[in-house]
Amino acid sequence: MDPFTLLEEQVEFELKRRGASTDGSPRLLASRLNLNILLATECKVVPVSVENELDYCVKLLAKLEADLEVVRGRRRTAKVLGIQSQIIHIINRLRNVQVIDPTSAERVDSLVAVARELTSRVELSFVSEENQEDSESDGPTPPRPELRKRRNAIGGDPPIVPRELSSEPVYKWRMKKFDGRETQWDVHEFLLEVEEKAQTRNVSHDQLFRESAELFDGEALVWYRDAAQRVSSWEDLRRELLIAYQGYGNDGHLREQIRAAKQEDSQGIDVFLAKMRGMYRRLDRQVSEEEQLDEILRNLNPFLKDRLMMVRIDSIADLRKFARQAESARTRLGTEAPSPVLVSSRDRRTNVSAVREQEGAQPATSRDFQCYNCNSKTHSFRYCDAPMKKFCYGCGMPDVTRSSCPRCAAASKNAPAVAGLEADL
Structure with a gap:
């Protein structure tokens, strides 16, 4: 749903569903709604008159159906995007009515079906036109990402898929390698810096152990090659490193x-x-x-x-x-x-x-x-x-x-x- 294609009254309704302020200019309200959609803000029930809402949705569906009849062309114009956003808005209003008055569920479901049928008509028309373009081209054309996104939007707001943070390999850390010539204090500082960087770069202890050869140099690298044969985790390697370069009985x-x-x-x-x-x-x-x-x-x-x-x-x-x-x-x-x-x-x-x-x-x-x-x-x-x-x-x-x-x-x-x-x- 694109907030910038909705009417001001529709934007205010969507903001109320998300518990956001409705004060400000129309463009500010649309920007605020867009942010709430991106943050997947939890929606709540908006008190309304059931009959007035149902009448509003019926009239708006009829208007959108008439607008679709005159839509021509192979591009998703602002008018088409506006129609799709208003259809999603209608579905949101109908679901709000159903929560307020469960006895209206049958009528609400029938109107939701009409709204989704309109959305399907829009999407199918673009799919058929894109397939025609593909047949006329020299080679296959990959599916458009925005088309997949709009298909997911049928029946409600587009789902927000959390993006998984990628980890940074150890060899890119640009930190001083441990060479075994440091004092017993530096061994602790070295481990502290390694584990801090692993946390901020989204590196798990398993990945840190697999790539730990990048952390050592000189004499310590010789020690590491031997120790890596005896241990199977970062925790074990850490303990062995402390024993080798700090020793037991250091508390005194x-x-x-x-x-x-x-x-x-x-x-x-x-x-x-x-x-x-x-x-x-x-x-x-x-x-x-x-x-x-x-x-x-x-x-x-x-x-x-x-x-x-x-x-x-x-x-x-x-x-x-x-x-x-x-x-x-x-x-x-x-x-x-x-x-x-x-x-x-x-x-x-x-x-x-x-x-x-x-x-x-x-x-x-x-x-x-x-x-x-x-x-x-x-x-x-x-x-x-x-x-x-x-x-x-x-x-x-x-x-x-x-x-x-x-x-x-x-x-x-x-x-x-x-x-x-x-x-x-």
């Missing part, structure tokens, strides 16, 4: 790398978490999320440690959420992350010692806390339902803010800017 070295991976002052929380989670996934013995969270919290940069010190964090998702808020506040306030050059390690040790002497021992983790607002040990002041009092958000001293707190003000001068915290709360 990898755990050391994880503990030493500190977040840089300019590094966002999402990038840091992606880096850490990627290393955790490489472990043969998986680590629980709680243990991962403890290690990640210890490796945060000083800015986030200061901002999240009194926040209850029970999962990595919580950490991501609150860290994003802290980084967003710093961006809005225009503050910079502290430069390691400006603060010596000696100054840092002195500041930490002074704060501990003034404040007393601080909780070792974010799970030990006390509400500074109501003194409860079941929640932090951020989650307190009692009326909020005035106190220092850093140490809990009453009747002062953090900027005027005698305990925290001195330490805050040498720490990253925290003014946005109280504003956010």
Whole structure:
């Protein structure tokens, strides 16, 4: 059905069937209907008067039959396409009536039969004329694709056949081949890149295994030729590759790398978490999320440690959420992350010692806390339902803010800017 050959009222009816808007110019409405047809939008019942609809369809069928009598020629003109589209539109209206009033099924079926007979007359006339053209030509002419498409359109909208995406062969990937001279880290990065490309290029694991020789070069290609005789799937080949170029018992070295991976002052929380989670996934013995969270919290940069010190964090998702808020506040306030050059390690040790002497021992983790607002040990002041009092958000001293707190003000001068915290709360 070609929406651009329908009347405006007919286009609006088809749009209502598909739950689309009927506002706009006639050309805009036709374009909107065309898009809905291409997307195969599910149709719904349009409330109408059964008798009025049946009368409308009878009159329109009579008009189209008369129009067909004067159609001559061997080309599918706009007039012919318009007749075919309106016949399909009539069938759609009749089916809508049948859903509203099942008792009208017999009458509807008879009118649908008339509409399909008209469509068949149009198609058969073109088939006979095309056969005549073929007999007059020197050689056979292949059937026209548009004719097959129109034949499928008899009795309703043209069916939308989903197009199957073709896969791209591995030899066309233009990626660096693995030659066996890489470090144990690059083996993981190599496999990650291969499997990402396979997914985006619609390559199954079976096809990836069949074409995997294209992924190796040098010493690794020699290894592959031997390994391919022992394995029968990509998963097995992947495991053999890790064993050959990473070896067993690598967790100890990898755990050391994880503990030493500190977040840089300019590094966002999402990038840091992606880096850490990627290393955790490489472990043969998986680590629980709680243990991962403890290690990640210890490796945060000083800015986030200061901002999240009194926040209850029970999962990595919580950490991501609150860290994003802290980084967003710093961006809005225009503050910079502290430069390691400006603060010596000696100054840092002195500041930490002074704060501990003034404040007393601080909780070792974010799970030990006390509400500074109501003194409860079941929640932090951020989650307190009692009326909020005035106190220092850093140490809990009453009747002062953090900027005027005698305990925290001195330490805050040498720490990253925290003014946005109280504003956010």
